[in-house]
Amino acid sequence: MAEHTVKAFTEELDALTQEVARMGGLAEAAVNDSLTAVARRDTTLAQSVIERDQKIDVAQRDIERRAIKLFALRQPFATDLRVVLTGWRIASELERVGDLAKNIAKRALILNQAEPITLTRSVERMGKLAAAHLNQVLDAYANRDVQAAIAVWHQDDNIDAHYNSLFRELVTYMIEDPRTISSCAHLLFIAKNIERIGDHGTNIAEYIHFLVTGEEIDTQRPRADNEPGIS
Amino acid sequence: MDFAGVERATGAVGMAAPTVSADAGSILGAPIKVSARDVNVFYGDKQALFDVSIDIPDRAVTAFIGPSGCGKTTFLRCINRMNDTIEGARVKGSVQIEGKNAYASDVDPVVLRSRVGMVFQKPNPFPKSIYDNVAYGPRIHGIARGKAAMDEIVEKSLRRAGLWDEVKDRLGSPGVGLSGGQQQRLVIARTVAVNPDVILMDEPCSALDPIATAKIEELIDELRANYCIIIVTHSMAQAARVSQKTAFFHLGKLVETGPTEEIFTNPRDSRTQDYITGRFG
Numbered sequence: 001m002a003e004h005t006v007k008a009f010t011e012e013l014d015a016l017t018q019e020v021a022r023m024g025g026l027a028e029a030a031v032n033d034s035l036t037a038v039a040r041r042d043t044t045l046a047q048s049v050i051e052r053d054q055k056i057d058v059a060q061r062d063i064e065r066r067a068i069k070l071f072a073l074r075q076p077f078a079t080d081l082r083v084v085l086t087g088w089r090i091a092s093e094l095e096r097v098g099d100l101a102k103n104i105a106k107r108a109l110i111l112n113q114a115e116p117i118t119l120t121r122s123v124e125r126m127g128k129l130a131a132a133h134l135n136q137v138l139d140a141y142a143n144r145d146v147q148a149a150i151a152v153w154h155q156d157d158n159i160d161a162h163y164n165s166l167f168r169e170l171v172t173y174m175i176e177d178p179r180t181i182s183s184c185a186h187l188l189f190i191a192k193n194i195e196r197i198g199d200h201g202t203n204i205a206e207y208i209h210f211l212v213t214g215e216e217i218d219t220q221r222p223r224a225d226n227e228p229g230i231s
Numbered sequence: 232m233d234f235a236g237v238e239r240a241t242g243a244v245g246m247a248a249p250t251v252s253a254d255a256g257s258i259l260g261a262p263i264k265v266s267a268r269d270v271n272v273f274y275g276d277k278q279a280l281f282d283v284s285i286d287i288p289d290r291a292v293t294a295f296i297g298p299s300g301c302g303k304t305t306f307l308r309c310i311n312r313m314n315d316t317i318e319g320a321r322v323k324g325s326v327q328i329e330g331k332n333a334y335a336s337d338v339d340p341v342v343l344r345s346r347v348g349m350v351f352q353k354p355n356p357f358p359k360s361i362y363d364n365v366a367y368g369p370r371i372h373g374i375a376r377g378k379a380a381m382d383e384i385v386e387k388s389l390r391r392a393g394l395w396d397e398v399k400d401r402l403g404s405p406g407v408g409l410s411g412g413q414q415q416r417l418v419i420a421r422t423v424a425v426n427p428d429v430i431l432m433d434e435p436c437s438a439l440d441p442i443a444t445a446k447i448e449e450l451i452d453e454l455r456a457n458y459c460i461i462i463v464t465h466s467m468a469q470a471a472r473v474s475q476k477t478a479f480f481h482l483g484k485l486v487e488t489g490p491t492e493e494i495f496t497n498p499r500d501s502r503t504q505d506y507i508t509g510r511f512g
Contacts, residue, residue: 002505002510003510004508004509004510005509005510005511006509009509075467075468076508077467077471077495077496077507077508078495078496078497078498078503078504078507078508079504079508080508081495081496082496082497213497214496214497215497
């Protein structure tokens with residue numbers, strides 16, 4: 001697309017987009033590291049995720065400040081309006097992703113004190129799925145690739161399905177051995193957090209669709225989980 | 232409608248709205264007031280407008296936007312035949328107002344211009360009193376019968392223009408003594424005094440400060456309940472604020488029309504996109 005007559009406007013929009021991409025990198029790293037901290041029982045890494053969350057919050061405030069300035073001083077229209085609005089919305093999704101990763105890391109600290117349980121592997125697999133989901137949607141944002149965003153949008157079912165089967169496994173495990181209830185409950189919350197991370201990735205995919213086409217994704221996302229009260 | 236008449240048709244009488252819309256941007260449910268088809272305008276050998284076709288809804292504000300020299304004002308001036316007054320200007324195509332061709336041989340341009348009022352960039356009150364500025368049109372068209380009826384028209388028009396409270400105690404003072412924003416509202420009062428069908432506004436706020444501009448915009452918003460308003464503006468923000476339909480002109484062609492919200496969030500044509508986002512080289 002051609003540059004604005006006022007070059008500073010183009011620069012400010014580009015800077016906003018880059019800041020969102022940078023924040024995406026921070027959130028993605030937090031998710032990956034929190035999952036590794038659970039899988040490898042790595043307390044130091046979990047601590048690091050918890051401390052780094054503040055950087056993600058700072059990035060979100062910075063993006064909001066840039067967006068407010070653009071709205072107030074440049075009155076963006078059309079694609080420019082969508083760039084600013086989408087940047088703002090994605091930043092708040094990423095901030096939530098950061099919080100969920102932080103929560104996973106906090107639970108890792110507790111799990112690391114208890115006996116290891118085998119179901120951690122299933123949670124790990126689900127985590128990899130959500131992390132890949134987030135990675136793909138952030139790539140789609142960087143490339144303004146609406147097809148890639150739609151592909152991510154359709155994948156969320158997998159994560160939901162995984163969550164539902166994990167839920168059943170964990171319940172069975174707890175019934176069989178009540179001593180694992182505490183750890184299993186934390187794993188269940190971790191799985192729920194991962195499922196929520198997947199949802200935020202899906203929301204970001206929707207915003208990318210709006211950013212590129214100017215229109216909302218018009219079909220309802222098919223849901224794999226037909227079990228009420230689970231996800 | 233009949234251009235020789237002076238009573239403004241109320242309700243649906245005489246509204247022979249064309250059923251075929253030439254453009255995607257028709258406002259839902261609004262009848263078409265002005266319908267232009269294949270309008271071409273030449274100034275001598277130079278062609279200024281190329282095949283412009285557009286339907287303009289009644290009781291709504293339509294904004295014409297585009298860079299200088301794009302033809303938006305030229306097209307605006309086709310609607311009340313102001314181009315007739317320019318030597319060497321020729322207009323081809325049809326402009327129908329309520330189904331009646333404005334360029335038909337039996338149409339008197341002077342009567343037409345009382346049906347299609349115009350507000351210009353610079354306020355141009357007559358060098359007369361505030362009262363006489365508003366009474367002038369009704370007087371020459373013989374609208375008011377007697378002093379009381381005229382007083383009523385003047386008050387009603389000044390109220391409609393949002394100026395009454397500011398000038399009611401000095402109706403005998405000269406119109407040119409008012410501030411720029413008040414003068415522009417006086418001109419609008421003068422325009423509505425003859426009960427027009429359509430009000431054309433050519434950059435009505437470009438000479439006004441932000442507060443006077445806001446008052447005019449508020450006035451435009453109120454007037455649209457009763458009139459078909461067409462505004463030419465260089466302020467994209469103003470077009471976005473006051474209009475329900477927007478038409479983008481470029482190099483003498485009508486590039487895109489649509490509901491204002493759509494034009495300013497998701498324009499279809501890359502030229503519209505480039506213009507409204509400030510990317511025109």
